[in-house]
Amino acid sequence: MNVIFCAVFFLSLIVLTVTAPEKLLSSLLSGAENSAKMALTLFCIYAVWMGLSNLAEKSGLSKSAAKALTPLTKKIFKTSNPAALESLAMNMSCNLLGIGGAATPYAVKAIAELEKDKNNWAQKLLFVINATSVQLLPTTVIALRASAGSASAFDIFLPSLICTSISTALAVALYTFGRRIWR
């Protein structure tokens, strides 16, 4: 991330200095402004879902969900840390239900738990799975199409499902394979 950030930032900086130096400060400021707006939007999403997820946690609901999924998550992520398993299970369920906003806090929790076991492999696997999008129902896109007057807003459901399964499967395969030759 450091390399990418440095390369993109520095290159843009040079180009901008040559072409339009007066734009530099204003674009940095507007970037910061966008990040503040984004943080506010994210807070709203997290406030709703983390409030709810705390209820699920305190009532023991997420523990039951985690128990049901344990055989699967244990095998995939090679961990037996119960706190990590619980967060992993909730992350997976939220993803499958298509509520990505709720999935992120669980992923962060799971990664912090896996850090305690130094289970770097599982941390990155979780990232790979989440970064290739595992949602069953692309709710945002369907809503967008419906509002633009689509005759059948739902007809992208099947192609989306096929594509998202392929991308996750391919990424996991590449990751497992790549891990052997490149550490």
Add this chain to the structure above:
Amino acid sequence: MALIIPVVFIVVFAFAIYKKVKIYDEFSAGVKEAVNFTISLIPCLAAIFMMCELFEASGLADGLTKLLSPVFGVLGIPRELTKLVLIKPFSGSGSLAYLDEIIKNYGADSYIARCACVCFGSSETVFYISAVYFAGMKNKKLAMPIAVVLISTLVTTIFACLICRVI
């Protein structure tokens, strides 16, 4: 399908009431976690957004789009989608704006718009996710996982453009 979210809420609330959880206290405790969590994200968010803005303002983003359009064309990705495909890994809100534009310009049921929707729905904001997930971690050697995700996303995009011709 619109019922998924309400049903999730009802189930969680009903179960919490049944287990005699102090709903108001615990819900606000969850929101408090959200506050801390969001604040911990801000430094990374700010840095990445500044980078994206510079990238766009310097004209490098447009240049890259022009450069890659023919390459994407060879791969079967329509020219109109180049910018969407390039922006998506960096910015969810930015790519959503492009998606909206494509849908409005070409019509919701056109091949281009359907293609754009499937590409958008089957990919994620890779760089943003990597920043958020690993914000507090020491090991940030993510080159391999990020490369893997980007390759899969590209392959899926090519496949999405194919499949949208059939389905």
